[in-house]
Amino acid sequence: MRAIRKSRAIAILALLSSKFAFAQGCALCYTQAASASGRFIHALRSGIFVLVFPPLLISLGLATAAYRKRNQFQEDISEETNARDSNSKINSAQDP
Amino acid sequence: QLSLLSVLVAMVLSWLMRIHVAWPSWGIPGASWLSKAGAPHGVISPEYYLSLMTMHGTLMVFFVLTTAPLAAFGNYFLPIQIGAKDMAFPRLNMLSFWTTFLAFLVLLSSLFVGDMPATSGWTAYPPLSAVGAISGPGEGLGQTLWIISIAIFCVGSLFGSINFIATTLDQRCKGMTLMRMPLTVWAWFITSCMSLVAFSVLLPACVLLILDRIAGTSFFVPAGLVISDRLQPYSGGSPLLWQHLFWFFGHPEVYIAILPAMGIVSHVLTASMRRPMLSHKAIIYSMIAIGFLSYLLWGHHMFVSGMNPYSSLVFSLPTLVITIPSTIITLIWIGSLYGSKLRITSASLFALGFISVFVSGGVSGFLLAQPSLDTYLHATYFVVGHFHLIMGVAAVFGIFAGTYFWFSKVTGLMMDERLGKLHFWLTFVGAYCIFMPFYYLGLAGNVRRESQFVSNHMQSLMPVHRFITVAALLTGAAQLIFFYNLVHSRLRGKTAITNPWEATSLEWSIASLPPTENFIGQVEVLHDPYQYGMEGSPIDYLMQAKVLPNAPAQNSIIASAPNGIVHPSAAKTGIWVFIAASLMSFAALTSAMLVRQGSTQDWISFPLPVIFYLSTLVLLSSSVVLEIARRSFLEANYSAASRQLAVKRLLSIVLLFGAVFLGGQATVVWQLQAQGWSLAKVPSASFFYLFVAAHALHVLIGLLALAWLLDKLYGVKLRKQSFDIFAIYWHFASVLSLGICGLWMVVR
Numbered sequence: 001m002r003a004i005r006k007s008r009a010i011a012i013l014a015l016l017s018s019k020f021a022f023a024q025g026c027a028l029c030y031t032q033a034a035s036a037s038g039r040f041i042h043a044l045r046s047g048i049f050v051l052v053f054p055p056l057l058i059s060l061g062l063a064t065a066a067y068r069k070r071n072q073f074q075e076d077i078s079e080e081t082n083a084r085d086s087n088s089k090i091n092s093a094q095d096p
Numbered sequence: 097q098l099s100l101l102s103v104l105v106a107m108v109l110s111w112l113m114r115i116h117v118a119w120p121s122w123g124i125p126g127a128s129w130l131s132k133a134g135a136p137h138g139v140i141s142p143e144y145y146l147s148l149m150t151m152h153g154t155l156m157v158f159f160v161l162t163t164a165p166l167a168a169f170g171n172y173f174l175p176i177q178i179g180a181k182d183m184a185f186p187r188l189n190m191l192s193f194w195t196t197f198l199a200f201l202v203l204l205s206s207l208f209v210g211d212m213p214a215t216s217g218w219t220a221y222p223p224l225s226a227v228g229a230i231s232g233p234g235e236g237l238g239q240t241l242w243i244i245s246i247a248i249f250c251v252g253s254l255f256g257s258i259n260f261i262a263t264t265l266d267q268r269c270k271g272m273t274l275m276r277m278p279l280t281v282w283a284w285f286i287t288s289c290m291s292l293v294a295f296s297v298l299l300p301a302c303v304l305l306i307l308d309r310i311a312g313t314s315f316f317v318p319a320g321l322v323i324s325d326r327l328q329p330y331s332g333g334s335p336l337l338w339q340h341l342f343w344f345f346g347h348p349e350v351y352i353a354i355l356p357a358m359g360i361v362s363h364v365l366t367a368s369m370r371r372p373m374l375s376h377k378a379i380i381y382s383m384i385a386i387g388f389l390s391y392l393l394w395g396h397h398m399f400v401s402g403m404n405p406y407s408s409l410v411f412s413l414p415t416l417v418i419t420i421p422s423t424i425i426t427l428i429w430i431g432s433l434y435g436s437k438l439r440i441t442s443a444s445l446f447a448l449g450f451i452s453v454f455v456s457g458g459v460s461g462f463l464l465a466q467p468s469l470d471t472y473l474h475a476t477y478f479v480v481g482h483f484h485l486i487m488g489v490a491a492v493f494g495i496f497a498g499t500y501f502w503f504s505k506v507t508g509l510m511m512d513e514r515l516g517k518l519h520f521w522l523t524f525v526g527a528y529c530i531f532m533p534f535y536y537l538g539l540a541g542n543v544r545r546e547s548q549f550v551s552n553h554m555q556s557l558m559p560v561h562r563f564i565t566v567a568a569l570l571t572g573a574a575q576l577i578f579f580y581n582l583v584h585s586r587l588r589g590k591t592a593i594t595n596p597w598e599a600t601s602l603e604w605s606i607a608s609l610p611p612t613e614n615f616i617g618q619v620e621v622l623h624d625p626y627q628y629g630m631e632g633s634p635i636d637y638l639m640q641a642k643v644l645p646n647a648p649a650q651n652s653i654i655a656s657a658p659n660g661i662v663h664p665s666a667a668k669t670g671i672w673v674f675i676a677a678s679l680m681s682f683a684a685l686t687s688a689m690l691v692r693q694g695s696t697q698d699w700i701s702f703p704l705p706v707i708f709y710l711s712t713l714v715l716l717s718s719s720v721v722l723e724i725a726r727r728s729f730l731e732a733n734y735s736a737a738s739r740q741l742a743v744k745r746l747l748s749i750v751l752l753f754g755a756v757f758l759g760g761q762a763t764v765v766w767q768l769q770a771q772g773w774s775l776a777k778v779p780s781a782s783f784f785y786l787f788v789a790a791h792a793l794h795v796l797i798g799l800l801a802l803a804w805l806l807d808k809l810y811g812v813k814l815r816k817q818s819f820d821i822f823a824i825y826w827h828f829a830s831v832l833s834l835g836i837c838g839l840w841m842v843v844r
Contacts, residue, residue: 027146043694044336050687051344055293055391058676062261065669069265070274074180 097196099168099495105204107572107774109152115534116140117567118558120548133233134212143233145547146215150234151207153218154242157349158249159200161491165356166291167196167256169498170284172506174260176603176610177278179269179619179641184262184666188255195252196433203245205636210237217545219346220246222316222338226308227330230323234658243306250299258673260346262290266666271621271641275377278601278625279366280691282380283359286387290325292673294348296680304688305787306498308333312776315692331779332696337688344684350487354454355383357494357762360427361447364497367599368444369436370636372626374428382421389418406705415465419458442516446497450490456528460535475545478538479533489527496520503582506597508609509589515581519574526571533560598637601625612657618643628774664817671821676826678794682832685790686839688782693843699780704840705767712837715795718753719830721746726823730816740809745808750826752818754799757833761792787836794829801825 115124116139123138134144141278169188175182206213213235214401216225220242229236264285268277277285304315313327319332362379366372372377392414429451438444460482463469473479497521501509538544542554549555595604602625606615620642693699725746728739765785773781805822 031493040208040334040694043691046694047337047687047691050683051297051340051691052392054680054683058293058680059289059388059391061676063673065265066250066274067284073268073270074266090181 098193098200099160101165102155102200103492104459106152106155106160107166108574109148111569111572112140113148113152114561114565114568116145116547118562120550129174130207131212131474134509134680140547142547143215144207144212146217147213147238149545150214150217150220150242151203154203154246156488157218157353158246159196159203160495161353161487162253162291162349163196164443165360165491165498166260166284166287166352166494167192167494169280169502170288170356170358171256173502174263174281174284175267176614177281177625178264178267178619179602179615180263180267181613182617183259184267185259185670188670188738192255192259195248195255199245199249200222200342200696201251202241206241206245210234210242210797212238214239216242218658219342220305220336220338221334221342222305222308222320223318226305226316226333226338227321227323227328228309229387229762230326230328240306243302243309247299247302247343250295250302251264253295254677257288257292257295258670258677260284261292261673262666262669264288265669269615269619269621273621276379276621276624276640278359279362279373279376279379279383280356280359282383283355283362286383287355288353290355290387290390292677293546293669293680294345294352296677297341297684298345298685300681300688300786300790301345302339304341305338307603307775307782307786313782314698314776314779315782317761319639319698331777332698333779334695337595337691337695341684341688347393350483351390353487353491354494355386357450357491357497358383360494360498360501361434361450362425362429363601364443364447365433366626366628367501368439368441368447369432369628370439371436371629372624374431376624376626378704379425379428382424384419384433386418386816388412389421393418416462418505419462419465422458426451426458429490433523439597440517441500442511442513442520443497443501443597444759445520445524446493446500446519449527450493450497452524453485453493453527453531454490455480456532457487457490459731461486461699473538475543476538476545477534477542480544481534481538484534485527485531489531493523496523497653499582501597502603503585503836504592505603505608507586507589507611508592508674509585510592511585511589512581512598514583516651518582519577522574522577523571526574529567530564533564536560568629598635600627600637600640602641604643605639615643619643650771667817667821668824671824675824678828678832682787682790682835685786689843692779692783700778702768702771702773702778702784704778705764707760707767708764709837711757713763714753714760715757715830715833718750718757719827721753722823722826723749724751726819729819744806744809747802747809750800751799751806754795754802758792758795758799761788764788784840787840791829791832791836794832798822798829 110125112127112130115122121139124135124140125138127135127140128140129146131147134141134147140148171183212234214220215232216239220239224231224235225239225243227235228239259539264277264281304313307313308317308330310316314330315335316333316335316338317328317330318335319330321328321330362373413734433448460478464473464479464482500511500516503509537557537560540554542549549558592608594607596608597604602619602621603610605619621640622640622642623640625640627640628636630636630638663684669768727744728743728746731739765788768781768784769775773784775782775785801822805818809817
């Protein structure tokens with residue numbers, strides 16, 4: 001038990017003490033990011049925020065739609081539609 | 097068939113790459129036929145190696161891993177598994193296929209036209225992909241074709257997603273509640289939701305990239321770039337912006353490839369284990385969690401880009417968290433397998449193989465999610481091993497499992513099981529021989545994307561590369577067994593019975609080689625799809641649904657939607673899903689604009705002409721008029737001649753207002769151009785024109801629909817649902833114009 005706790009603590013410490021990642025991979029990106037002012041960092045953060053929220057809202061919308069239709073089958077919809085269609089047929093029949 | 101063709105081409109390209117890496121000076125027979133400039137005397141040049149890599153990656157990611165498990169299996173089995181006659185929008189379905197096929201042809205053409213195909217990888221990072229032919233071979237026509245192909249592919253995928261979502265939500269037969277849907281259907285549904293969002297962002301990103309190439313805009317190319325001693329005329333874009341947009345698509349894409357395979361594997365395993373999964377619901381919720389979290393990870397692909405370290409932390413956490421649902425699913429598979437009476441078939445072997453490679457590839461993901469480790473491993477073969485195993489091989493194993501499982505249903509003939517098992521073992525062992533050494537190469541510091549390692553410190557790793565190449569050739573050759581089996585079984589296979597695997601879901605209730613409308617008669621789902629292990633009965637399973645073949649055709653689709661008419665509820669869902677996709681594309685443009693605005697000091701505000709505000713007002717007014725017309729149409733006494741005339745007049749006014757709006761927007765663009773706010777030179781104007789053009793396209797589509805609506809109205813054939821759906825769309829277009837107007841008042 002103690003060993004597990006110890007290893008957990010080491011793992012957490014290792015995660016917390018990780019160094020920040022600089023741009024060993026892409027010199028151009030790093031040069032651009034390093035030479036940019038706080039304005040760019042702020043802009044990137046805003047850009048990230050703008051992209052994060054719409055998918056969350058869309059997911060929420062789809063989840064709501066799925067939940068509302070969870071027990072709804074074609075037959076239920078059809079009955080409703082057939083009723084409407086027959087209504088509109090009556091209207092059409094009255095057309096000159 | 098499209099995916100099969102793609103995988104064949106991609107496999108041959110990967111062979112060429114591997115042979116060249118292992119024996120760089122070899123002349124490969126036939127390679128010079130593909131490109132004389134890229135492979136003189138069959139020896140592949142470094143640039144052509146990058147072209148092959150790009151084409152291999154693009155074909156596999158887009159046309160195999162995205163298309164086969166979702167579009168191919170889903171289109172066929174989703175309607176059957178939910179008890180529907182067909183997909184909600186069959187014509188849109190066909191359009192989706194032909195659009196994807198066109199994208200494939202455009203991409204393939206780049207192998208033969210121009211100097212060579214694109215060299216910038218499947219990620220198409222700018223500035224290489226954005227500056228044009230000056231940046232080297234393949235970056236002229238080849239890269240342009242690549243971008244056009246991907247943009248077309250995005251459109252095809254969006255059509256498919258709309259169809260899948262509407263079908264799942266609105267076409268289910270009696271008794272098929274959401275929780276009774278098979279895991280395959282859940283996987284296709286969640287994947288479609290992810291595709292919808294992801295491809296809605298990639299599409300505008302491709303448009304921006306192509307504008308950088310052909311219109312001289314500066315979205316992605318930084319200022320002061322010198323190529324071949326020539327200063328490039330770009331005013332200061334950001335290559336990080338492409339990463340930002342591309343990986344928003346790119347990371348969910350990993351799950352778009354793998355989730356359908358997870359569904360197929362769960363489905364196949366359950367039938368093979370003769371028992372349900374330990375927790376059906378836990379798998380569903382885990383797949384939902386994967387879909388949801390996949391939108392929050394894209395920044396981890398930019399760990400090494402110099403982005404704010406705190407942003408790295410924000411992206412690192414969900415990257416680690418997403419492993420939890422994946423782990424839950426894996427543990428459920430393993431737990432369910434433990435002690436089960438597993439039937440060893442080709443399909444179940446590939447499903448087991450999927451679990452194996454998924455774990456082998458997934459474990460390395462833990463390491464890459466850690467920014468400090470990723471910094472070292474990012475540009476090495478370690479990443480190549482990781483994504484090939486978890487995304488490529490795992491998904492391909494899922495595709496094989498599905499093919500062996502469902503072949504009998506699609507063709508009415510059985511595949512040869514002995515050949516299937518032989519195919520599995522050769523592929524399974526081969527895949528490990530190819531991809532596990534990649535981890536070793538990566539840890540040893542072997543960089544990726546380089547075509548040869550003979551003259552540097554990585555020379556000592558050449559024996560490993562040669563081993564991988566031999567393994568790749570043998571594993572590729574083993575696929576001939578599959579193709580032989582596929583063709584031979586199609587021509588001379590044994591006739592399949594209705595339910596050869598004694599499985600329970602709906603597809604096994606109907607004849608192998610299903611009838612045109614899937615079900616003849618009434619379908620009623622009685623319980624969840626995995627009722628196995630029944631005791632006290634001659635068979636150990638219970639079919640999910642009751643199909644009454646002799647009952648009158650009460651299946652609601654037949655009753656409610658005659659040929660050519662889309663189900664009203666599905667049509668409404670479809671339009672809302674389309675609106676969601678549109679909103680996502682505009683969000684992507686807005687995000688790009690914000691990043692671009694802050695990237696350099698070249699952002700200049702410009703005054704918007706008054707006519708811009710006036711035309712917005714006109715469009716809003718048209719929406720009000722349309723609403724009045726809609727309400728008049730719905731009124732009970734609509735049939736009165738005077739009322740009909742009023743509706744027609746009101747709709748004509750809407751048509752006129754729409755045309756005035758378009759004219760107004762054209763005038764705005766003309767005025768701004770005349771004042772010197774050019775598309776190419778002023779980034780703020782570039783974005784403004786993009787917003788205006790994208791919105792104008794929406795209005796134009798609306799006007800065409802309105803013209804159709806008026807035509808129907810004059811013929812007295814207009815249905816209420818068509819009017820309602822058009823009204824939703826038109827109101828959306830109006831609100832969007834208001835949103836764009838507000839955005840430009842704040843941002844410009």
